[in-house]
Each structure stands twice: as structure tokens, then as C-alpha cells.
Amino acid sequence: MNNNIVIDIKELSHYFGKGELRKQILFDINLTLKAGEVVILKGPSGSGKTTLLTLMGGLRSPQTGSLKVLGQELVGAKKHQLVKIRRNIGYIFQSHNLLECLTARQNVAMSLELHSQYSREEMKQKTEEILEAVGLGDRINYYPQNLSGGQKQRVAIARALVSHPKMVLADEPTASLDSKSGHDVVNIMQKLAKDQGCTILIVTHDNRILDVADRIVELEDGHLKQTKIEVS
Numbered sequence: 001m002n003n004n005i006v007i008d009i010k011e012l013s014h015y016f017g018k019g020e021l022r023k024q025i026l027f028d029i030n031l032t033l034k035a036g037e038v039v040i041l042k043g044p045s046g047s048g049k050t051t052l053l054t055l056m057g058g059l060r061s062p063q064t065g066s067l068k069v070l071g072q073e074l075v076g077a078k079k080h081q082l083v084k085i086r087r088n089i090g091y092i093f094q095s096h097n098l099l100e101c102l103t104a105r106q107n108v109a110m111s112l113e114l115h116s117q118y119s120r121e122e123m124k125q126k127t128e129e130i131l132e133a134v135g136l137g138d139r140i141n142y143y144p145q146n147l148s149g150g151q152k153q154r155v156a157i158a159r160a161l162v163s164h165p166k167m168v169l170a171d172e173p174t175a176s177l178d179s180k181s182g183h184d185v186v187n188i189m190q191k192l193a194k195d196q197g198c199t200i201l202i203v204t205h206d207n208r209i210l211d212v213a214d215r216i217v218e219l220e221d222g223h224l225k226q227t228k229i230e231v232s
């Protein structure tokens with residue numbers, strides 16, 4: 001595998017439904033994401049962005065074409081192979097999906113517990129460091145209900161990045177935030193990713209955050225537009 005390539009998609013198509021209801025959602029997608037790149041995927045509602053993101057994240061089985069994540073082909077992969085690939089990926093969703101009964105620290109620590117190589121002391125240290133890095137050093141023991149929308153999304157970022165994943169997939173991470181919090185959140189995500197050499201793919205409608213991207217790609221009716229906007 002070329003170590004520099006994190007996602008390699010060739011001629012990927014996707015269909016929902018069966019028989020007469022079968023409908024093609026993605027058409028011959030070709031896309032490569034390199035290590036450390038921040039890429040924004042935009043496009044109108046219903047154009048297939050979330051479908052593509054869930055395929056790349058091993059959250060849905062791809063049907064035809066080729067989709068390689070970290071060198072592993074996911075077309076035809078078994079369930080356990082999808083599960084294995086997911087351990088290398090951090091996920092951030094529109095609504096933060098924090099567990100309300102756990103503090104910020106516990107929510108972040110949960111993600112580390114999946115990586116059993118860490119001792120309790122290491123987990124505590126890593127959790128505190130990442131919460132400091134997202135500007136929540138003074139909110140470590142707060143429950144989600146006592147945090148603002150932007151702060152909760154920052155906990156979600158900390159949770160996604162604490163285990164140093166190779167890739168982060170973020171689906172509309174700023175949709176429920178005001179302009180300033182939205183910008184803060186993506187800036188933190190971008191900085192941490194650059195520090196860690198992590199690739200980020202952000203699906204968004206939010207034109208206010210386009211400037212964090214190294215590259216913007218666009219889906220329209222399931223087709224990836226060939227014109228790629230390079231952001232300087």
C-alpha cells in the first residue's frame with residue numbers, strides 16, 4: 001500500500017432498495033484522500049454525502065467498484081474486517097452523541113477503553129491532555145447538560161481524536177452551532193488533525209467553514225463533480 005493514501009475509491013456505485021424500488025444513489029465515484037489532508041465534501045441535500053461517508057467509515061457495506069481504506073478493500077469485506085477498520089477512524093456527527101450520564105472525561109475515556117493497550121494512568125493523562133487541547137481543561141468533570149452546544153461538540157472532537165485515529169469522518173459537525181462556535185470547532189479539529197497527521201473528511205452544507213479545507217469536493221445527484229476547488 002502507498003502509505004500516503006488513506007482512502008482510495010474507484011468506480012464506486014451504491015444502490016438502495018430492491019426490485020422495482022431499487023434506486024442508484026452514487027454513480028462511479030473516484031476519490032483519493034491523502035494522509036493529513038482536510039477535505040470538505042459538499043453538495044445539495046439528498047446528493048449522497050452521508051451515504052458516501054458511511055461507506056468510507058465501514059458503517060455500511062459497499063456493493064460495487066473498489067473502496068480501499070488504509071489499504072484494506074471494503075468491497076466484499078467480511079463484517080469483522082469492517083469492525084477492524086473502524087478502530088482506525090474517529091467519527092463526529094451533527095448531534096454530538098455524548099452519553100448524558102457520563103462526564104466529559106468519561107465520555108472521552110470510553111473511546112480509549114476500546115484500545116486496551118493503555119493503563120489507567122495513561123488513559124487519565126491522555127483524556128486530560130486532549131480536553132485541554134480543545135479548550136475544556138476547566139470542564140473535565142462537567143456533564144453534557146451543563147455544557148453549551150459548542151462545548152459538547154468539542155468533547156465529541158476530543159473523543160474522536162484521543163486515540164490518534166488515522167482518519168476522522170465528520171458529518172455536519174457545525175449544523176447545530178452558531179457561526180462563531182462552528183468556526184471554533186472546525187479550527188480545533190483542523191489543528192489537532194494537522195498535529196497528529198490525521199486525515200479529515202467533513203460533510204457540510206455550511207459555507208462558513210470552507211476555509212479550513214485543503215480541498216473541496218462536491219457531490220451532485222450522486223455524481224462527484226470533476227472540478228475540484230483547490231483552497232489556497
Ligand SMILES: Nc1ncnc2c1ncn2[C@@H]1O[C@H](COP(=O)(O)OP(=O)(O)OP(=O)(O)O)[C@@H](O)[C@H]1O
Nearest residue numbers: 016017025043044045046047048049050051052205
Ligand atoms: N437507508 C436508505 N434507504 C433508502 N434510501 C436511502 C437510505 N439512506 C438514504 N437514502 C436516500 O439516498 C439519497 C442520498 O441520501 P444521503 O443521506 O446520502 O444524502 P445527503 O447528501 O447526505 O443529504 P443531506 O444533506 O440532506 O443529509 C436520498 O435520496 C435518500 O433519501
